[in-house]
Amino acid sequence: xxxxxxxxxxxxxxxxxxxxxxxxxxxxxxxxxxxxxxxxxxxxxxxxxxxxxxxxxxxxxxxxxxxxxxxxxxxxxxxxxxxxxxxxxxxxxxxxxxxxxxxxxxxxxxxxxxxxxxxxxxxxxxxxxxxxxxxxxxxxxxxxxxxxxxxxxxxxxxxxxxxxxxxxxxxxxxxxxxxxxxxxxxxxxxxxxxxxxxxxxxxxxxxxxxxxxxxxxxxxxxxxxxxxxxxxxxxxxxxxxxxxxxxxxxxxxxxxxxxxxxxxxxxxxxxxxxxxxxxxxxxxxxxxxxxxxxxxxxxxxxxxxxxxxxxxxxxxxxxxxxxxxxxxxxxxxxxxxxxxxxxxxxxxxxxxxxxxxxxxxxxxxxxxxxxxxxxxxxxxxxxxxxxxxxxxxxxxxxxxxxxxxxxxxxxxxxxxxxxxxxxxxxxxxxxxxxxxxxxxxxxxxxxxxxxxxxxxxxxxxxxxxxxxxxxxxxxxxxxxxxxxxxxxxxxxxxxxxxxxxxxxxxxxxxxxxxxxxxxxxxxxxxxxxxxxxxxxxxxxxxxxx
Ligand code: BGC
Numbered sequence: 365x366x367x368x369x370x371x372x373x374x375x376x377x378x379x380x381x382x383x384x385x386x387x388x389x390x391x392x393x394x395x396x397x398x399x400x401x402x403x404x405x406x407x408x409x410x411x412x413x414x415x416x417x418x419x420x421x422x423x424x425x426x427x428x429x430x431x432x433x434x435x436x437x438x439x440x441x442x443x444x445x446x447x448x449x450x451x452x453x454x455x456x457x458x459x460x461x462x463x464x465x466x467x468x469x470x471x472x473x474x475x476x477x478x479x480x481x482x483x484x485x486x487x488x489x490x491x492x493x494x495x496x497x498x499x500x501x502x503x504x505x506x507x508x509x510x511x512x513x514x515x516x517x518x519x520x521x522x523x524x525x526x527x528x529x530x531x532x533x534x535x536x537x538x539x540x541x542x543x544x545x546x547x548x549x550x551x552x553x554x555x556x557x558x559x560x561x562x563x564x565x566x567x568x569x570x571x572x573x574x575x576x577x578x579x580x581x582x583x584x585x586x587x588x589x590x591x592x593x594x595x596x597x598x599x600x601x602x603x604x605x606x607x608x609x610x611x612x613x614x615x616x617x618x619x620x621x622x623x624x625x626x627x628x629x630x631x632x633x634x635x636x637x638x639x640x641x642x643x644x645x646x647x648x649x650x651x652x653x654x655x656x657x658x659x660x661x662x663x664x665x666x667x668x669x670x671x672x673x674x675x676x677x678x679x680x681x682x683x684x685x686x687x688x689x690x691x692x693x694x695x696x697x698x699x700x701x702x703x704x705x706x707x708x709x710x711x712x713x714x715x716x717x718x719x720x721x722x723x724x725x726x727x728x729x730x731x732x733x734x735x736x737x738x739x740x741x742x743x744x745x746x747x748x749x750x751x752x753x754x755x756x757x758x759x760x761x762x763x764x765x766x767x768x769x770x771x772x773x774x775x776x777x778x779x780x781x782x783x784x785x786x787x788x789x790x791x792x793x794x795x796x797x798x799x800x801x802x803x804x805x806x807x808x809x810x811x812x813x814x815x816x817x818x819x820x821x822x823x824x825x826x827x828x829x830x831x832x833x834x835x836x837x838x839x840x841x842x843x844x845x846x847x848x849x850x851x852x853x854x855x856x857x858x859x860x861x862x863x864x865x866x867x868x869x870x871x872x873x874x875x876x877x878x879x880x881x882x883x884x885x886x887x888x889x890x891x892x893x894x895x896x897x898x899x900x901x902x903x904x905x906x907x908x909x
Contacts, residue, residue, distance in 0.1 A: 377836050377839065377840065378839075378840065380634055381634050381661075382423065382471060382572075382634055382636075383423075383424070383471070383572075383573060383634065383636035383661055383662075383739065384661075384699060384739075384839075384840060385738075385739065385832075385838075385839035385840045386422075386423035386424055386471075386636070386739050386740075387421070387422040387423055387424075387734070387739070387740050387741075387742065387829050387832060387833075388422060388423065388424045388425065388426050388473060388701075388739060388740070388741045388742070389417050389420065389422040389424070389425050389426070389741075389742050389743075389744065390425070390426045390427075390428065390703070390706060390707070390741055390742065390743045390744060391410055391417075391425055391426070391427045391428065391744055392405075392428045392707045392743075392744060392779055393405050393406065393407065393409075393410060393427055393428060393430045393439075393452055394428075394438060394439070394451075394452075394779065394799065395744070395779050395780065395781045395782060395793075395799075395800065396409055396410055396413065396744055396781075396782050397409030397410060397412060397413045397782060397784065397792075397793060398781075398793055398794035398795070398796065398798075399412060401794060401795040401796040402451070402794075402796055403794050403796040403797045403798050403799045404451050404452075404794075404799050405452075405781070405782075405793070405794075406451065406452045406453050406457070407430060407448065407452050407453035407454075407457040407458055407460075407461050408453055408457050408460070408461075410427065410461055411457070411460055411461045411464045411465075413784070414461075414464050414465055414468055414470065415468065416811060417468075417470060418468035418469060418470055419826065420742075420747055420825060420826055420829055421826055421829035421830050421833060422470070422742065422829060423470070423471060424470055424471035424472065424473055424572065424573065424636070425465060425470055425471075425472055425473065426473040426474070426475065426573075426575050426741065427472070427473070427474055427475065428440075428475050428707055429442060429474075429475045429477060429577075430448055430449060430452040430453075430458070430474075431443075431444060431445055431446075431447065431448065431449060432444035432447045432448070432449045432450075433449050433482055434482055434484050434544070435449075435451070436482065436483075436542050436544035436545070436763065437541060437542055437544070437545060437763065438761070438762070438779075440477050440541070440545070440577060441477075441480070441481070441482035441483075441484075441542065441544050441545045442477050442481050442482055442485065443481070443482040443484040443485050443486075444485070444486075445476070445562040445565070446562065446565050455569075458569065459569065459570075462569065462570050462571065466570070471572035471573060471636070472570070472571050472572050472573070473571065473572060473573035473574060473575060473636055473638075474566055474571050474573075474574060474575070475574070475575045475577055476559075476562065476563065476566075476574050476575070476576055476577065477577040477578070478548065478550065478559050478576060478577070478579065478582055479540065479547065479548060479550070479577065479578045479579070479581040479582040480539065480540065480541060480545040480546055480547050480548055480578075480581075481545070481546065481548060482544060482545065483543070483544045483545070483546055484544075487499045487502050487503075487548075487558075488502075488503060488546050490502075491503045491505075491546075492530050492532050492533055492537070493532060494532075494533070495533060495535075501549055501552060502548065502549055502552065502554070502555050502558075503537055503538070503546045503547060503548060503549055504537060504538035504546075504547045504548075504549050504584070505530075505533060505535045505536070505537055505538075506527070506535060506536050506538070506588060507535055507536075508529070508535070508536060514526075514527035514536050515527065515536055515588050516588045516589070516590050516591075516611075517590045517591060517607070518538070518540075518588075518590075518591060518607075518611075518612040519591075519602070519603040519604040519606070519607060519612075520539060520540055520541060520542070520543075520604060521540055521541050521602075521604055521764075522541050522542055522602075522763060522764040522767055522768075523602045523603070523604070523764070523767040523768055524603065524767070525603075526538055526539055526540055526612065527539075528543040538584070540578075540581050540612065540613065541578075542763055547581075547584075548582070550582040550583050550618075550621060551583055551586060551615070551617060556621055556624060560624060560625065560628050563625060563628050563629070564628060567628070567629070567632045567635065572634075572635060572636060573635055573636030573637060573638070573661075574629075574635070574636070574637050574638070575638050575639075575640060575664070576625070576637065576638070576639045576640060576660070577640050578640055578642065579618060579622070579639040579640060579641060579653065580613055580614050580618060580639070580641045580642065580643060580646070580649050580653075581613045582618055582621065583613075583614075583615035583617050583618045583621070584611065584612050584613055584614075584615055585611035585612070585615060586615075587611075588611070589610075589611040590611070591607040591608055591609060591610055591611050591612055592607070592608050592610060593606055593607060593608070594606060594607060594608055601768055601771045602768060608644070609643055609644070613643065614643065614645070614649060616652075618649075618653065619652055619653065619659070622639070622653050622659045622660055623658055623659055625637060625660070626658055626659055626660060627658075635661075636661050636662070637660040637661045637662070638660065638661060638662040638663065638664050638701050638739070639653045639654070639660050639662075639663045639664065640663075640664050641653065641663050641664065641665075641666075642666055646663075646665070646666060647685060649663075650663035650665065650698070650700070651663075651697065651698060653698070654697075654698020654699060655696070655697065655698055656696060656698075657696065659698070660698070661698075661699060662698065662699045662700060662701045662738070662739055663698060663700065663701065664701045664702075664703065664741070665682065665700055665701065665702055665703075667681070667682050667685075667702070668682070668702060668703065668704045668712070669703060669704070669705070669706060669708070669709035670709055670710075671715070671716075672715055673715075673716060674712075674715075674716045674729065674870060675851070675870055675871075676848045676850070676851055676852060676853035676868070676870045676871075677848055679732065679736075679853055679868075679870070680846055680848045680853060682700075682702070682736070683736070683737065683843045683846055683855060684846065685700075686699075686700045686737065686738065687843070688737065688842055688843070699738060699739065700737070700738035700739070701738055701739040701740070701741060702733070702736050702738050702739070702740055702741065703740070703741035703742075703743065704729065704733060704743075704746065705742070705743035705746050705778065706741070706743050706778075707743065707775065707778060707779055708773065708775055708778070709773070709778065710752045710773075710774050710777060710778055711745075711746075711750055711751050711752040711777070711778055712729065712746070713725070713726055713749055713750075713751055714751045714752035715752075716729070721872065721898070721899065722749070723749075723821075724888075724889040724898065724899040725899050726749050726821050726824075727821070727824050727888050727889060727899070727901070728868060728869075728870070728888060728889060728899040728900075728901050730821070730824055730825050730828045731828055731866075731868070731886060731888055731901045731903070732868055732870075732901075733828070734828045734829060734831060734832040734838060735832075735838055735855075735857065735864075735866045735903070737841070737842070737843050737857065740832075742825075743778070744782050745782055745783075745806070746825075747821065747822050747825040747826075748783070748806075748809045748810070748811065748814060748821060748822055749809055749821040750783075750806045750809055751803075751805060751806060752774060752777040752778060753776075753777040753778075753780040753800075753801070753802075753803045753806065754777060754803075755774075755776040755777055755780075755800065755801070757769055757770075759776075759800070759801060760772075760776055761776055761799065761800060762775040762776045762779070776800055779800060780798075780800045780801065780802055780803065780806065781793035781794070781798045781799075781800065781802050783802060783806050783807045783809060783810035783811070784810055784811050784812065785810055785811070785812040786807050786808060786810035786812050786813045787812065790802060791806075791807045791810050792810070792812070831885065831886065831903075835862060835864060835885075835905075836859045836862055837857040837858055837859045837862040837863060837864045838857050838864060840859055841857035841858045841859045841862070841863075841864070842857070842858050842859075843855050843856070843857060844856045844857075844858055845865075849875075850871065850875070851869055851870050851871025851873065851875065852867065852868070852869050852870075852871075852875050852877070852896060853867070853868045853870060854866065854867045854868075856906070861908060862905070862908065863905070863906040863908060864885060864903055864904070864905050864906070865879065865880045865882070865903070865904045865906055866901075866902075866903050867879065867891070867896060867900075867901065867902045867903075867904075868896075868900075868901050869891075869896035869897065869898065869899060869900040869901070870899070871898065871899075872898040872899070873898065874895060874896070874897045874898065874900075875895070875896045875900075876894060876895060876896075877891070877892075877893065877894055877895055877896045877900075877902065878894070879892075879893040879894070879902055879904050880904050880906050881904075881906070881907060882904045882905050882906040882907050883904065883905040883907075884902070884903075884904055884905075885903040885904060885905050886901060886902065886903035887900075887901070887902050887903075888900060888901035888902075889901065
């Protein structure tokens with residue numbers, strides 16, 4: 365229990381819910397900092413660089429999985445939920461990391477993968493061994509059709525059928541991602557109990573929150589009904605894209621599991637819980653998993669992560685989708701989380717801006733991020749303006765990228781190592797050979813090349829995060845007076861005693877602006893009270909009478 369945690373000023377603003385409106389920095393441990401020269405980042409590497417994260421002014425970190433894993437999906441295939449993979453260190457290293465983070469005022473959020481395990485997990489070894497062992501029904505098994513084909517038409521996210529034959533059980537097992545990631549039967553109360561015990565294990569070690577990976581994938585139609593085909597004309601890279609995932613995921617009973625998770629977390633104080641909810645129909649699920657006061661704190665939206673373009677209409681849609689008004693059933697609406705980048709999606713500056721626009725555009729979107737209602741996530745290197753790296757086929761590591769090359773999600777290109785020192789070998793990431801190459805372009809954007817220079821994106825990121833921390837309206841306020849006029853987006857963030865009018869030009873043409881009366885808080889890219897030049901931003905603190 366966290367009973368001795370100090371009450372900070374932020375707690376007073378957020379009513380003790382430290383996480384509400386928090387800015388959270390995502391660390392992909394493999395690529396953050398390598399302390400032992402094996403070319404792979406690790407927990408001591410993270411600990412040694414936490415001052416960089418704290419200096420940004422974020423509230424918390426989210427660390428992608430560091431648990432024991434054969435690394436078929438680079439840690440999202442967990443073989444032991446209660447230990448640290450030797451590549452990343454030891455449990456003692458984790459304890460040291462959490463102590464250092466807390467000393468720096470950072471909360472620690474970890475990534476629990478509950479929809480599947482690794483095929484090397486002891487539960488799966490037992491489950492595949494026989495049809496009547498202790499874990500026989502902890503995974504999802506089905507007989508073959510009379511002609512030997514899989515039980516239904518479900519396809520896996522990473523390509524190919526979602527069923528793999530197991531010679532020992534003489535049955536197929538279900539996997540929504542790699543065949544090395546067998547689906548857990550989360551419908552089973554005993555499986556839920558085991559996963560809740562895992563949650564308690566890490567709470568007892570002092571973590572402050574969890575991201576629940578692919579939570580909507582954790583339950584499916586137990587009758588294994590075929591998915592229907594899609595009827596739209598969107599591009600189809602994988603067989604997965606040909607189906608509406610009506611039966612293979614998103615079962616409504618996930619909500620009951622979510623409520624059990626919340627009950628466990630509530631015994632430990634203000635624990636942040638955020639569900640990763642992907643797919644075409646994510647919004648109703650995000651709302652369902654977070655509604656009221658007995659489910660998760662937040663759900664993590666994908667709206668920005670894969671958007672090929674950023675425009676005012678997209679931002680307006682995101683803000684309108686979560687108005688924050690009570691639901692029809694009288695329960696409060698949940699709290700969203702937004703990210704422009706993560707370890708799965710291509711770098712946003714590569715998606716959204718060309719070379720010429722990148723500097724002003726980068727400043728504009730950092731201001732936009734801190735003005736969004738919800739929790740905001742930054743992915744490592746976003747504060748430096750890193751671009752997506754182009755990894756040649758022979759150096760690809762990501763199984764999804766290899767399977768679907770050249771039409772890949774390019775996950776390796778966003779997972780290249782963090783550049784710390786532009787003059788050190790491998791930019792200070794490792795003394796060995798980095799597991800993915802660093803590019804000269806991103807090395808030139810290293811922390812060492814930006815620190816101390818007020819004109820850099822690093823300095824701007826700090827300034828924007830400080831602005832959000834200083835103004836409860838930005839962190840916690842409602843969104844009002846939302847307007848879109850072509851490329852110009854305006855809205856006001858408001859709490860009881862503060863209102864901030866925000867205006868963005870998400871375009872390259874100059875527009876007139878009628879900024880409200882009040883104190884100018886921020887003017888970017890040449891904006892003033894009457895004009896928003898290309899990528900211009902203006903925040904005005906309105907006078908409250
Ligand atoms: C994670 C991915 C992972 C997948 C399967 C996700 O959505 O973010 O990196 O491959 O879940 O666990």
